[in-house]
Amino acid sequence: MSLSVLVIGSGLSAVGAIKALRARGIRPTVIDRGEKLDSDRSDWVSAMAKKTPDQWDAAERYKLSSNPTVTDSSAIPKKMLFGSDFFYGKSTHDAPVHCEGNFPPFSYALGGLSAGWGAAVLPPQACDVADWPVSHDVLNEYCAKVLEELPYSARDDGLSLDFPILSHRLNALNPSQSDLSLLDALKKSVAIKKGQLVFGQARLLVASEDDEHSCKYCGQCMSGCVYGSIYKAGNDIIKMSERGEIDYVSGHIVERIAEKNGQVKVTSRDHSGSVHHQKFDRVFIASGAANSARIVLRSLDLYQRKVQMLSRGGFVIPMLSFKRLPSNWPNCNTQPGLFLEFRGKWLKHWVHVQISPQNELLLQKFSVKETDNQFIAKLKRALVARTVLLLVNYHSDHSGSYELWLASPEKNNDATSLHSIHKQSLPQWRIWFSSWFKLFSIFRRVGCIPLFPFAKLNSGAYHVGGTLPMKEQPKGNLETDTLGRVAAWKRVHVVDTATFPSLPGTTIGLLTMANAYRIVDQINWNLTSEND
Numbered sequence: 001m002s003l004s005v006l007v008i009g010s011g012l013s014a015v016g017a018i019k020a021l022r023a024r025g026i027r028p029t030v031i032d033r034g035e036k037l038d039s040d041r042s043d044w045v046s047a048m049a050k051k052t053p054d055q056w057d058a059a060e061r062y063k064l065s066s067n068p069t070v071t072d073s074s075a076i077p078k079k080m081l082f083g084s085d086f087f088y089g090k091s092t093h094d095a096p097v098h099c100e101g102n103f104p105p106f107s108y109a110l111g112g113l114s115a116g117w118g119a120a121v122l123p124p125q126a127c128d129v130a131d132w133p134v135s136h137d138v139l140n141e142y143c144a145k146v147l148e149e150l151p152y153s154a155r156d157d158g159l160s161l162d163f164p165i166l167s168h169r170l171n172a173l174n175p176s177q178s179d180l181s182l183l184d185a186l187k188k189s190v191a192i193k194k195g196q197l198v199f200g201q202a203r204l205l206v207a208s209e210d211d212e213h214s215c216k217y218c219g220q221c222m223s224g225c226v227y228g229s230i231y232k233a234g235n236d237i238i239k240m241s242e243r244g245e246i247d248y249v250s251g252h253i254v255e256r257i258a259e260k261n262g263q264v265k266v267t268s269r270d271h272s273g274s275v276h277h278q279k280f281d282r283v284f285i286a287s288g289a290a291n292s293a294r295i296v297l298r299s300l301d302l303y304q305r306k307v308q309m310l311s312r313g314g315f316v317i318p319m320l321s322f323k324r325l326p327s328n329w330p331n332c333n334t335q336p337g338l339f340l341e342f343r344g345k346w347l348k349h350w351v352h353v354q355i356s357p358q359n360e361l362l363l364q365k366f367s368v369k370e371t372d373n374q375f376i377a378k379l380k381r382a383l384v385a386r387t388v389l390l391l392v393n394y395h396s397d398h399s400g401s402y403e404l405w406l407a408s409p410e411k412n413n414d415a416t417s418l419h420s421i422h423k424q425s426l427p428q429w430r431i432w433f434s435s436w437f438k439l440f441s442i443f444r445r446v447g448c449i450p451l452f453p454f455a456k457l458n459s460g461a462y463h464v465g466g467t468l469p470m471k472e473q474p475k476g477n478l479e480t481d482t483l484g485r486v487a488a489w490k491r492v493h494v495v496d497t498a499t500f501p502s503l504p505g506t507t508i509g510l511l512t513m514a515n516a517y518r519i520v521d522q523i524n525w526n527l528t529s530e531n532d
């Protein structure tokens with residue numbers, strides 16, 4: 001098909017859309033800001049990747065996981081990539097942001113936020129997407145489709161009772177000793193109940209097969225994977241570009257889009273400030289929930305119009321195990337090893353808990369060095385060996401939100417500021433009380449006590465969406481149809497989490513790729529008239 005098609009962005013949603021375009025024989029152009037890890041860091045990361053983990057010395061390992069936010073006791077450590085936070089978007093001269101409260105999560109990186117994400121995935125459950133105009137079965141069908149081409153570590157265990165595995169390629173990572181010990185204890189003492197409580201090995205987009213990128217069990221997952229085992233959209237973009245399947249153009253920020261006479265005109269600005277205009281037959285906006293809304297608001301001159309950006313989040317709760325958990329760190333994978341999903345009284349949506357025993361950030365938090373043999377260090381190590389982190393995530397109905405709007409262009413300058421107010425809110429007390437009570441009653445049976453007084457609220461930090469929600473009958477230009485289109489446009493489709501009517505607590509990355517794939521797949525490509 002000789003259509004000229006543009007995808008804006010290179011994150012998970014962009015890759016979902018591109019794969020569906022490729023399946024139709026379309027070779028899209030991909031425009032992206034495309035920021036990368038600085039060259040100094042990428043050089044030493046490449047050098048480390050040439051060695052096996054046992055060849056790394058303690059200083060190299062320490063450098064890899066260096067993260068200044070870990071020692072701040074007032075906040076949850078920020079996830080970094082090899083000590084850099086480059087993949088979190090910042091306010092820039094050409095795209096200024098003013099905010100109250102937390103900075104809204106968005107990215108200008110090659111691969112977007114997936115450059116530093118956790119790669120935890122679960123398909124959505126029907127009760128969590130009941131307000132979507134697309135059925136849960138269709139969403140799962142597309143989750144299965146995108147999983148076909150992704151590295152996927154999953155085991156057919158208790159989780160599958162409610163969360164189908166959706167793949168015949170079951171290549172699970174070896175759980176760490178502490179994960180195994182906790183999982184065994186849960187299996188012995190806690191009954192799995194379909195629709196109420198399920199748990200099992202974490203499902204992760206990580207290569208576990210025997211290929212060049214398969215996990216080397218180096219114990220550094222929370223700091224970045226030098227071996228490229230954790231899936232990142234950016235690596236897929238590079239591969240597709242090298243194979244000539246896409247035309248990848250980085251260094252551009254798309255500012256405006258206009259649709260006229262069956263063509264879409266796209267205005268972007270490059271690093272030097274030069275403005276570019278290009279025309280396409282169809283455009284897919286995959287710039288992340290905040291930036292996709294920004295492009296739509298600016299293109300349609302919707303200044304001062306407020307949009308709500310939903311978030312999914314919850315608490316990070318440390319938990320103490322009465323028993324010392326066995327550890328094979330650093331020779332293990334340190335991503336959250338277990339998932340526990342539950343519903344119950346007052347909890348109509350699934351609560352998603354990622355369980356993470358010992359990892360390198362925890363060791364760093366307690367300033368425990370691998371080589372240190374002093375008494376205090378041993379004591380700290382003993383404490384770390386009894387500490388487990390629970391990442392508790394609620395559906396967006398129970399998490400905070402952001403209010404976003406675009407200021408009018410400044411005089412003599414076309415730059416417009418994005419304004420954001422973070423409305424961080426505790427979940428309703430019933431949700432909070434009910435989920436904490438449930439966690440307490442589950443974990444006390446395995447000899448663990450969640451330390452609720454040390455819980456930290458973690459809403460809106462990473463998972464956002466819903467700025468241009470899909471509706472069965474969308475109204476105006478701030479809602480989209482099931483193909484991600486606002487009323488003003490026929491050939492421009494928003495394909496990222498901006499279109500999510502709500503965000504399941506049970507991860508959104510896989511759903512993001514699946515929904516983008518679905519939008520492209522369900523377009524009637526044979527129709528070219530204005531009314532398609």
Ligand SMILES: Cc1cc2nc3c(=O)[nH]c(=O)nc-3n(C[C@H](O)[C@H](O)[C@H](O)COP(=O)(O)OP(=O)(O)OC[C@H]3O[C@@H](n4cnc5c(N)ncnc54)[C@H](O)[C@@H]3O)c2cc1C
Pocket residue numbers: 008009010011012013014031032033034035079106107108109110111112113114116117118119120121252253254255286287288289291292295462463464496497507508509510512
């Ligand atoms: C630390 C962290 C951990 C996470 N862990 C998980 C997890 O375990 N599981 C999970 O499901 N989700 C997780 N997430 C969330 C997940 O990463 C995001 O929901 C997902 O990556 C969003 O993908 P996206 O394609 O919608 O947008 P983004 O990743 O934000 O990508 C946007 C892309 O658009 C480009 N762009 C933006 N604006 C413009 C513009 N104006 N012009 C041109 N290009 C533009 C950017 O360069 C970027 O490539 C995590 C996020 C973070 C930050």
Ligand code: SF4
Pocket residue numbers: 206214215216217218219220221222224225226227228229230332333334335
């Ligand atoms: S343990 Fe983690 S960081 Fe190390 S190779 Fe495996 S996925 Fe990568």
